[in-house]
Amino acid sequence: MKRVIEKTVNLDLDGVNGNTFFIMGAFKRQAKREGWTQDEINEVLKEAKSRDYNHVLSTIKNHCEIKECDL
Structure with a gap:
């Protein structure tokens, strides 16, 4: 899936x-x-709300990235 924004x-x-x-x-x-x-x-x-539950989940996940943080 393509990101809505990068x-x-x-x-x-x-x-x-x-x-x-x-x-x-x-x-x-x-x-x-x-x-x-x-x-x-x-x-x-x-975009997330434009379709069903699976589309919401995949759109939001596509715009999430776990980033390591320095403590």
Whole structure:
């Protein structure tokens, strides 16, 4: 699947509640933390909601990438 925009957020969805609203909310909160514009967030969410549950999940996962952080 092609990314809607060429950006990802540092978010691990493994083990996350499978509710679509929870998934989209987690993505939205993290994208805001990482400085995404509202237009960028809306573009991804619009595409995610354009079809069924599996499309929501695959679209959001496609814009998530677990990044290692130095402690």
